[in-house]
Amino acid sequence: MGIINAVKLIYDYVTKDERGDVENVTSAIRGVDLDIQAGQFIAILGHNGSGKSTLAKQMNALLVPTGGTLTVKGMDTSDEKNVWNxxxxxxxVFQNPDNQIIGTIVEEDVGFGxxxxxxxxxxxxxxxYDSLKRVGMMEYCDHSPNKLSGGQKQRVAIAGTMAMKPECIVLDEPTAMLDPNGRKEVIGTVRELNQKEGVTVILITHYMDEAIQADQVYVMDEGQIVLSGTPREVFSQVGRLKELRLDVPQITELAYELKKEGFPLPDGILTAKELEDALIRCKEQGYHVKAKSGEAKHVDKDRTS
Amino acid sequence: MIRDITIGQYYPANSIIHRLDPRVKLMATVVFIVSVFLIHDLVGFLIATAALGACIWLSKVPVRYMLKGLKVIFIILIFTVLLNMMFTPGREIFRFYFIRVTWEGVILAGKTTMRLVYLIVGSTIMTLTTTPNHLTDGLEKALSPLKKLRFPVHELSMTMSIALRFIPILLEETDKIMKAQQARCADFESGNLIHRVKNLIPVLVPLFISAIRRANDLAMAMEARCYHGGAGRTKMKPLIYNRRDKIGYAVVIAYLILWIVLICVF
Structure with a gap:
């Protein structure tokens, strides 16, 4: 059993009217089984309302399952006395960088936990000091968080959780409110923590490009896990992902479209390098890019650059 | 207008006043405010002025910066001066229809103005030289005896420090909402006062909603970081008295004794 283990997890949001009678029940999670091994980098994907944020809050005991069980390092989240552990x-780490910084100075915020x-x-x-160094924010330790960029604020938030010496970090769409540079910063930091410190990372996101680097990808829809596997396995199912209203990484999409045009490319191409190699192999096999087709021209450029 | 409020704004500098323990500064401020209300004659006035001047000089904060805080109470000042001058009975200086300006009124107006100005400047020195967090820490420590009476001291100071942290964020948000509405032809600048206040209501509604949403998020983030009230909590920056704090207390007590003597003698 891994560090986080969910068995038939169910969670319902219940709205009640003034008299306390149940008015409406929305099932956010409907029977999720999950087993995450320590030290892994996990990505959980899904469009809005797929239940991925609810699942993240379960892992931190901010929400307690309505049915089934979820254990963190063997501790049941429904047991009140385990909560702090x-x-x-x-x-x-949450989505909005402003709303999770408590201290008025960076170092005070990191010390809050x-x-x-x-x-x-x-x-x-x-x-x-140790956690600020790890996320590369040491030089800002006596700054006010209000003056930092979004990416820097998220790194402070990551340092804030790291200072509690966790074995696992759950990041709930940490890059949703950031610009591309901030996103790169945050994902780089998380990746490094995972590789150097062996911290288990659970990254919840809807940016496909961030999921490529994960060890394992889970795709959620309507409160259930509908696809899982390595990024290659998941992203090779372009058609299925599109059904789920999800994008695939740009390169994978390009390879997919080329394949539809008749190129014998393998499934699940994730990086530009892989596509380049595959295209060179195509050329060696005698496939030529027709200059007439607009798309093919684009491919030609990609390959030579 | 909002930017002119200096209360609650920290002025970073390296002075002895900045380094004093917040509890010393809190006590000094309270003693000073009490003393300002005890002023009756020129001697008292001089003593208070000397004390205030010494603090400003020691704090290395520019006087101009400190007086900025007075802008906000300018209207209140004018009101008190006028009302005091007009409605105090006594020897008449001149009369204009029903308005009577009296000697006693002028003197009272002067005293009240001076008291108000000293009051504001005195407390501004404290807020300008103490970081908000230091201040709330100091308050928490100073009020900790009240815990025995089940007064939520820790919760109060935590609430205050969070409020202080969110002031700039909410100001920025107000600005954003106003600009977004101005882009859709909302008018905040023309019309009389009542009209303008009415026009601000559409700004307040989204602002409140967003503030509540932020509070909700923050509460969750705090819980996720194991916040469970003041019990069993350690301090990253505990307050410990130094030699200079003891000297500070001595000075404050000396000032207090001086006032007691002054009152007894005169």
Missing amino acids: IRQTAGM PENLGVPTKEIWDRV
Whole structure:
């Protein structure tokens, strides 16, 4: 059993009227089975309302399952007395960088978690400096968070969870409000934490390009996991993903369209390099790019550049 | 207007006043405010002025910066001056229909103005030289005896420090909402006061909604970082008294004794 394990997980949002009678029940998660091994980089994809954020909040015991069980490192999230241990084990980073920074100075914000855990003062400082160094924000330690860019704020938020020494970080669309540079910054930081420190990362996103680097990808729709596997396995099913109203990475899409045009390309091409190699192989096999077709011209350029 | 409020704005500098423990500064401010209300004659006035001047000089904050805070209360000042001058009975200076300006009124107006100005400047020194977090930490520590009476001291100081952190964010948001509405021909600048206030209502509604949404998000983020109230919490920057803080207390107490003597003698 992995660090996070879900068995037949169900979660319903219940709205009640003034008298306390149940008015409406919305099922956000309908029977999810999940087993995440320690040290992995997991991406969870899905369009809006697919239940992916609800699932993330379950992992931090911010929401408790209506049915089924979810365990974090063997601790059941429905058990009230495990809550603080679970939150320390599985840190969480949210979408809006402004709404999750509590301190008025960067270092104070990073120290907020350890303060809550009752860590002695000297160790708090060690942890704060250590986590700020790991996310590369050390030089901003005495700045006001209001003056940082979105990407920097998210890195501070990541440092804030890292200071609690979690074994697993759940990131709920951390890049949704950032510009492309900020996105690169945050994903790079997360990736590094995963590779260098062996922190388990669960990245919830709707940017396909971010999911390419994951060890395992889960695709959610209507509260269920509909596709799972390595990024290559998942992204080779372009047609199915489109049915689920999801995009595929640009390169994969290009390869998919080329294949439809008759090129013998393999499924699940993820990077520009792979596409280039595959196209060179096509050429060696005698496939030529017709200069007439607009798309083919584009391919020609891609290959030579 | 909003940008002129200096209360709650920290002025970074490296001075002895900046480095003092917030509890010392809190006590000093309270003592000073009390003393300002005890002023009755020139001696008292001089003593208070000297104390205030010394603090401003020690704090290395430009006087101009400190007086900015007075802009906000300018209207209140004018009101108090006028009302005091007109409605205080006493020896008449001149009369204009039903308005009587009296000697006593002028003196009272002067005293009240001076008190108000000293009050604002005195408390501005504290907020300008103390970071908001230091201030709330100081308040929490200073009020901690009230915990025994089940007064939520920690919660209060946490709420205050969060409020202070969100002031610039909400200001920015107000600005954004106003610009978005101006782009759709909303008018905030013309019309009389009542008209303008009415026009602000469409700004307040989205602002409140967004503030509540932010509060909700923040509460969740705090919970995710294991926040569970003040119990069992350690401090990253605990407040510890230094030598200079003890000296600070000594000065404050000396000032207080001076006032007690002054009142007893005169």
